[in-house]
Amino acid sequence: MKRNAGNPFRPRYLASWIGLGFLWALSLIPMRILYPVGTVIGDLLRTLVSSRRRIAERNLELCMPHKSKVEIQQLVKENFRNIARMALYTGTIWWAPKDKLLSLVTVKNQHLLTEILETGQGAVLIAPHMVGLELGGIFLSLRFDGISIYQYSHNPVFDRAMLKARQRFGSKLFERKSNLKGLIRAIQQGKPCYYLPDQDPGPRRALFAPFFGISTATWPVLGKLSKLGRAKALTCATYLKPDGKGFEIVFGEPLKDFPSGNDETDTTAMNAVIENCITQAPDQYLWVHKRFKTRPAGEPGFYK
Numbered sequence: 013m014k015r016n017a018g019n020p021f022r023p024r025y026l027a028s029w030i031g032l033g034f035l036w037a038l039s040l041i042p043m044r045i046l047y048p049v050g051t052v053i054g055d056l057l058r059t060l061v062s063s064r065r066r067i068a069e070r071n072l073e074l075c076m077p078h079k080s081k082v083e084i085q086q087l088v089k090e091n092f093r094n095i096a097r098m099a100l101y102t103g104t105i106w107w108a109p110k111d112k113l114l115s116l117v118t119v120k121n122q123h124l125l126t127e128i129l130e131t132g133q134g135a136v137l138i139a140p141h142m143v144g145l146e147l148g149g150i151f152l153s154l155r156f157d158g159i160s161i162y163q164y165s166h167n168p169v170f171d172r173a174m175l176k177a178r179q180r181f182g183s184k185l186f187e188r189k190s191n192l193k194g195l196i197r198a199i200q201q202g203k204p205c206y207y208l209p210d211q212d213p214g215p216r217r218a219l220f221a222p223f224f225g226i227s228t229a230t231w232p233v234l235g236k237l238s239k240l241g242r243a244k245a246l247t248c249a250t251y252l253k254p255d256g257k258g259f260e261i262v263f264g265e266p267l268k269d270f271p272s273g274n275d276e277t278d279t280t281a282m283n284a285v286i287e288n289c290i291t292q293a294p295d296q297y298l299w300v301h302k303r304f305k306t307r308p309a310g311e312p313g314f315y316k
Contacts, residue, residue, distance in 0.1 A: 018168035028169035039103030043116070047256030050097030058092040065092070068299035070314060075224035076294065090295035094252055098143040105147050106177035110154060116258035117151055124246060124263045125204060129156065134199035134243035136234060137263075138282060139208045140289045141298040144250035147259050149206040152248070153183030159198050160206040163188045199241030206248065209234055210286050212305045220308055221279040224287055229306035235271035235278030245270055245282075249289040251296055264289070 020028075038046065058065050068088045072079065079087070105113070128135045137152070139145055152158030160178060162185040165171035178185060186195040199205050209231045212218070218229035238245045247264035264285055271278050290297045304314045 020168040020172050025167070025169045028167055032169060032173055035103035036107055037103070038100055039107045043101055043104060043256035043258065045256070046100040047097055050100050051093050053100070054093030054096035055089070057096060058089060064300040067302055067315060068092075071299045071301075071303055072294075074226055074304065074314060087295050088299070091297070091299050094143045094296050095298075095300070097252060097256075098146070102146065105150060106173065110181065113147075113150070114154065117147070117261060118253075118258070119261045119263070121263040124265060125156065125248075128244045128246075128266065129202060129204065132202045134202050134241050135204040135266075136199065136237050136241065136243050136245045137204055137206050137248035138234065138245060138285060139206055139248050139250070140210055140286045141208060141301065142249055142251060142289070142293070142296045143298065144252050144259050144296065145208065148248055148250035148261055149183070150178060150181065151250075151261060152204060152206050153178070153181040156204050157182060158204045158206055159184045159186065159195070161186055161188055161195065161208070196237070196240045199237065199243050205237070205241070205243070207234070207237065209282060210303070211301060212303060215306050218306055219275055219279050221276060221283050223283040223303075226304060227308055227311075228283065228304060230279050230283060232275040232279050234282045235273075235275060238271045238278075239273075247285050247289050249292070251293050262289075262292070 018025075065088060068091055069084060072084045072087055076084070076087075104116075108116075125135060125137075137158075139148055149158070149160045152160070160183055162175075162178070164187060165174060175185065184198065186192075186198075195205065211231075212229050213231045215229070217231070219232035220227045221230045222228070223230065234245055237243070244266040246266045247262075249262050249264075251260045251262065253260055267281055267285065270281060272281075302315055307313055
C-alpha cells in the first residue's frame with residue numbers, strides 16, 4: 013500500500029479531528045471509569061452491527077466447536093465489550109505520559125525477551141490480534157527500543173495521530189510493503205520487532221496452515237523474517253485486565269528449531285503458538301475479522 017497522500021487539514025476531515033479530540037479527552041478519564049462505559053457501548057454495538065456479530069459467532073463456532081451456543085453467545089458479548097473498552101482506552105495509550113503508561117502494565121516472562129537481546133540477537137515478536145495490541149507495540153518502544161511493522165490508514169487524520177503515538181518514545185516504524193531491507197537490518201542489529209501476522213492475506217499470497225484445526229490462509233513470512241534477521245521468534249500477547257485495572261503483556265517461550273527452512277512447517281508452528289495466546293483469553297481476540305475468508309480452491313466459504 014502506498015502511503016496516504018491526503019491532506020489531514022482539509023475541511024472534509026473535520027469530523028475526524030473532532031473524533032480525535034474526543035479520544036484525547038477520554039485520556040483524562042481513569043480507565044476504571046471507562047470500563048463500565050465500554051460495557052454499555054459494546055452491548056449497543058453488538059445489537060447494531062449485526063454483520064460483525066455474525067462473523068464473530070461463526071469464527072467462534074469454527075474454532076471452538078466444544079462450546080455450547082450459550083457459551084458462544086457469552087463470548088461474543090464479552091468480545092464486543094472488550095473491543096469497545098479498548099477503543100475508549102486508545103486516548104490513554106496515545107497520549108498518557110511514560111510513567112502513567114508503565115504503571116498500567118504488568119509483564120509476565122519478560123526475561124524470555126531480555127535473555128535474547130542481551131546476546132545481541134534480534135527477536136521477532138508474534139503479536140496476535142488481541143484487542144490490546146496497540147499498547148504492546150508502544151510498550152516495546154518504551155522498554156526495549158523496539159520496532160514495528162505498520163500499515164497506513166486511509167484516513168490521514170488518524171494516520172498522522174497513530175504515527176505520532178507509536179513513535180513518541182523513539183520506536184521506528186516500517187511500512188508493511190516497503191523498506192524491507194531496513195527492517196531486516198534493524199532486526200540484525202538486535203532490535204525486537206513487533207509483528208502482527210494473523211490476518212487473511214488473500215489468495216495470491218497465502219499459505220494454508222492449520223489454525224484451530226481449520227486450513228487457514230496465513231502469511232508465510234515469519235520464518236523468512238527470523239532467518240534473514242538472524243532472530244529468535246516468540247509470542248508477545250497483550251491482554252486487558254478486568255475492571256479497567258490496566259494491561260498484562262505476556263511473552264512466550266522462543267519457538268524451537270525455528271526457522272526450519274520449510275514455510276509450511278514454520279507457519280504451522282506460528283499458528284499453534286497464536287492459538288495458545290488466544291485460549292488464555294478467548295473473549296479478547298479480534299473475532300469480528302473474517303479470519304477464514306480465503307478458502308482453498310474448490311472449498312465453499314464460511315461466511316454468508
